[in-house]
Amino acid sequence: MSLLKRITGAVALAGVLLATPAMAQNKKVVLSQAFQSMLYLPLYVAINEGFFTAQGLDLTKETAGSPTVALSAVISGSAQFSIHGPEWTAIAASKGAPVGIIANVVNGAAVWIATAPDFKFTDVKSLKGQKVVVGTMPTTSTSLFLKLLKENGMDGKTDVEMIPVAIGSEPGPFLAKQADVAVMYEPGLDQVVAKGMKVVYGFPKSYGAYAFSSVTARNDVNPDLAQRVTNGMEMAMRFMKKDPAKTVTIAQKEFPTLDPAVIESAVKRMLADGVYPDSVDISAPSLKISMDTQIALGNLAAQPDYDKFVVKKYIEPALAMK
Structure with missing residues (x-):
């Protein structure tokens, strides 16, 4: 060598x-x-x-x-x-x-509320009497939603009809029109936005x-x-x-x-x-x-x-x- x-x-x-x-x-x-x-x-x-x-x-x-x-x-x-x-x-x-x-x-607070495109949302009280798709408790998204209702003089058990589903599966029943409202995390939120749904409330901007x-x-x-x-x-x-x-x-x-x-x-x-x-x-x-x-x-x-x-x-x- x-x-x-x-x-x-x-x-x-x-x-x-x-x-x-x-x-x-x-x-x-x-x-x-x-x-x-x-x-x-x-x-x-x-x-x-x-x-x-x-x-x-x-x-x-x-x-x-x-x-x-x-x-x-x-x-x-x-x-x-x-x-x-x-x-x-x-x-x-x-x-x-x-x-x-x-x-x-x-x-x-990475949670948003989305509605059907023709749903008339002026404030949180617009949700009274509505069916709402939410994540099964315990989860922060539903916890924040319940707290928001309470702060606006509403009860999650009597003033809305919550449809609990596995976390992450909210887009399915929402897009299937089982409810006009859904409480969502990402990327589910932008999945439904891509299908024409609209974002009406953002907890990140509300809470800071x-x-x-x-x-x-x-x-x-x-x-x-x-x-x-x-x-x-x-x-x-x-x-x-x-x-x-x-x-x-x-x-x-x-x-x-x-x-x-x-x-x-x-x-x-x-x-x-x-x-x-x-x-x-x-x-x-x-x-x-x-x-x-x-x-x-x-x-x-x-x-x-x-x-x-x-x-x-x-x-x-x-x-x-x-």
């Missing part, structure tokens, strides 16, 4: 040996999401753009099928992190579970900043891992604000069975309505208004202690990243 070949081989071997420890340093973590949901797009952006990898993580995303199952995975230790509504974490913490939230994921979904961890989580996850989510949110077109492309990749035009409309709507946050920070007012919904419905007895429940020691360094 020539000297040149031996040198080339030695350099290649050295490269492999040097690269292997770096790869080994990527720390394995498991994150359990409640559902594969367009609401969790910041997570998918972080994965697709390699932001967790850049933070030295080998992150495995698992789909639990419900918020309670995702949270249970964290409490039991089978996952270090979970994504779902912070109300589930608050309820568990109020019962003694050692959990808190470490990063924002959705910062708007609203802690809707967040990353949960145990209080004894490895702090290094928690910081890396929070940093990766922060990087994703900055990216989404900077490059909405690529953000749409990632959403289309994550939901290949949906009409790309519907996905584009849904992502643009949620960006415009402030559903996706600018950062991982969770403000005290946004948490309070979110928890107020659960208190009003009797799901939570009192507000969680913000300073203990929202773990700022991970959020603040993430916000300070250059």
Whole structure:
């Protein structure tokens, strides 16, 4: 073997040996999401753009099928992190579970009311006596709708006829004209808009900043891992604000069975309505208004202690990243 070949081989071997420890340093973590949901797009952006990898993580995303199952995975230790509504974490913490939230994921009340195109809507009281397609409880969309009715002097049991269906399946009965009104998440909302239905009420604009979904961890989580996850989510949110077109492309990749035009409309709507946050920070007012919904419905007895429940020691360094 020539000297040149031996040198080339030695350099290649050295490269492999040097690269292997770096790869080994990527720390394995498991994150359990409640559902594969367009609401969790910041997570998918972080994965697709390699932001967790850049933070030295080998992150495995698992789909639990419900918020309670995702949270249970964290409490039991089978996952270090979970994504779902912070109300589930608050309820568990109020019962003694050692959990808190470490990063924002959705910062708007991502629920809208749609009606048939010929339905005359002037205000919420226009819904009195109507059939309304809603997600089966417990779910935030129906919880917000019930709270809205109550605030307008109406009762969800007597003033409207709710047709509960599995979350995500609302477009079917609505488009089949089983009701002239539906309470919806995305992308179902833009699926029905594409069929001629109209949006008459948006909770994001009505409520403003609203802690809707967040990353949960145990209080004894490895702090290094928690910081890396929070940093990766922060990087994703900055990216989404900077490059909405690529953000749409990632959403289309994550939901290949949906009409790309519907996905584009849904992502643009949620960006415009402030559903996706600018950062991982969770403000005290946004948490309070979110928890107020659960208190009003009797799901939570009192507000969680913000300073203990929202773990700022991970959020603040993430916000300070250059």
